Amino acid sequence: MQTNFTLAQLADPEIKVAEKILRSCVHCGFCTATCPTYVLLGDELDSPRGRIYLIKDMLEKDKPANEEVTLHIDRCLSCLACMTTCPSGVDYMHLVDHARAHIHATYKRPLVDRLTRSVLANVLPYPRRFRAAIVAAFFVRPFASLIGLIPGLSRFAAMLKLAPLRLPPRSANENKHLHPALDSKKARVALLRGCAQSVLDPAINDAAIRLLTRSGIEVVMPEGEGCCGALVHHMGRAEESHEQARRNIDIWTREIEGGGLDAILVTTSGCGTTIKDYGFMLRLDPRYADKAARVSSLAKDISEYLEGLDLGTPKNPSGLSVAYHAACSLQHGQQVRTAPKTLLARAGFRVSEPAESHLCCGSAGTYNMLQPEIATRLRDRKVANIEATEAALVAAGNIGCITQIAGATDLPVVHTIELLDWAYGGPKPGRLAATS
Numbered sequence: 001m002q003t004n005f006t007l008a009q010l011a012d013p014e015i016k017v018a019e020k021i022l023r024s025c026v027h028c029g030f031c032t033a034t035c036p037t038y039v040l041l042g043d044e045l046d047s048p049r050g051r052i053y054l055i056k057d058m059l060e061k062d063k064p065a066n067e068e069v070t071l072h073i074d075r076c077l078s079c080l081a082c083m084t085t086c087p088s089g090v091d092y093m094h095l096v097d098h099a100r101a102h103i104h105a106t107y108k109r110p111l112v113d114r115l116t117r118s119v120l121a122n123v124l125p126y127p128r129r130f131r132a133a134i135v136a137a138f139f140v141r142p143f144a145s146l147i148g149l150i151p152g153l154s155r156f157a158a159m160l161k162l163a164p165l166r167l168p169p170r171s172a173n174e175n176k177h178l179h180p181a182l183d184s185k186k187a188r189v190a191l192l193r194g195c196a197q198s199v200l201d202p203a204i205n206d207a208a209i210r211l212l213t214r215s216g217i218e219v220v221m222p223e224g225e226g227c228c229g230a231l232v233h234h235m236g237r238a239e240e241s242h243e244q245a246r247r248n249i250d251i252w253t254r255e256i257e258g259g260g261l262d263a264i265l266v267t268t269s270g271c272g273t274t275i276k277d278y279g280f281m282l283r284l285d286p287r288y289a290d291k292a293a294r295v296s297s298l299a300k301d302i303s304e305y306l307e308g309l310d311l312g313t314p315k316n317p318s319g320l321s322v323a324y325h326a327a328c329s330l331q332h333g334q335q336v337r338t339a340p341k342t343l344l345a346r347a348g349f350r351v352s353e354p355a356e357s358h359l360c361c362g363s364a365g366t367y368n369m370l371q372p373e374i375a376t377r378l379r380d381r382k383v384a385n386i387e388a389t390e391a392a393l394v395a396a397g398n399i400g401c402i403t404q405i406a407g408a409t410d411l412p413v414v415h416t417i418e419l420l421d422w423a424y425g426g427p428k429p430g431r432l433a434a435t436s
């Protein structure tokens with residue numbers, strides 16, 4: 001694609017990157033077929049190619065974002081299916097990240113939208129606040145449908161509907177920072193404690209700790225580590241996300257230079273995609289560029305790491321049929337496609353993959369709260385495809401997808417790691433125990 005940036009504009013390193021990305025698009029349109037919003041809405045401006053044109057026009061003319069650009073960029077899930085499909089290797093992720101930051105800096109959203117985003121940015125990344133919000137939501141939840149009828153409050157209604165009816169018990173590991181290897185120590189890894197997942201389903205990391213330590217891996221969850229920054233990053237709040245990234249980088253760097261780390265493991269693939277991108281996010285920060293790149297090079301999805309380990313022979317090969325839901329952040333964001341399925345099959349599960357597995361379930365970070373109508377249509381389509389497999393349960397590697405899919409099916413939806421831990425000697429996952 002031809003671009004017309006001035007030399008003065010190209011002196012800005014962020015614009016320079018955006019220009020390079022724009023030039024790599026040959027507007028062939030292959031990406032439109034796999035873009036969930038184009039598939040649903042059929043509007044070129046809700047396709048990757050259409051959005052690329054909108055971004056090009058906005059940046060080239062050095063314009064503040066307007067209502068039209070904001071509408072179509074907001075509707076983008078950042079699922080990155082377009083990047084998997086694109087034959088020209090267009091780096092849509094960094095382009096849309098840039099556009100979101102530009103919108104955040106130059107567009108004044110309506111008051112309710114600003115309030116909603118502010119609540120999300122100031123609650124979700126902080127486990128204590130998030131826990132309190134879920135407790136408060138319990139009392140308002142019965143009125144969610146009524147609230148949804150009030151103009152402008154459909155997003156608050158969507159948030160209430162997504163809030164769990166009850167909070168799972170806190171993990172006994174919540175304040176433990178070191179989990180020694182139970183067998184002779186083969187490696188030492190950090191495991192991201194995370195924010196929303198640690199409140200919504202602490203059993204996921206508990207399963208990871210059990211499986212890793214039984215396999216001879218020492219697990220460290222350093223004090224002070226917090227949200228990876230993904231939640232605010234996808235809202236265009238670049239500086240806030242960079243601050244959250246820097247805090248984690250400092251903490252992991254201390255571990256790398258102290259006891260040493262062989263990997264930084266992540267059980268929430270949405271976070272994994274962001275941590276793998278720290279090197280890019282902070283490339284212009286002279287104090288953090290090298291440290292960020294080092295952290296990114298160590299980051300791995302838990303399935304990537306486990307695939308290379310000898311987990312031995314499964315102790316509980318259940319033979320259950322599992323529909324594997326590929327989270328977009330894992331399959332498109334990190335290009336991790338086979339490891340979870342390979343691990344589940346090795347552990348004795350019968351694995352099937354639903355039709356349209358490339359399409360997002362509509363969760364996408366805060367998307368299901370900010371764009372509830374599109375998210376619900378995608379969720380229902382996803383659940384129909386999952387149920388068509390006639391599997392007994394669903395496995396996924398991202399808490400957002402797990403919550404989203406579980407909201408529309410009676411099938412148990414569990415994290416892949418919980419099934420692996422069970423197969424190799426751990427307890428049966430709570431959601432499965434409840435159904436038997």
Ligand code: SF4
Nearest residue numbers: 025026028029031086
């Ligand atoms: S497939 Fe790639 S090159 Fe083709 S229009 Fe989409 S982003 Fe551009």
Ligand code: SF4
Nearest residue numbers: 035076077079080082
């Ligand atoms: S990230 Fe997903 S929703 Fe956004 S343009 Fe690409 S395929 Fe479409």
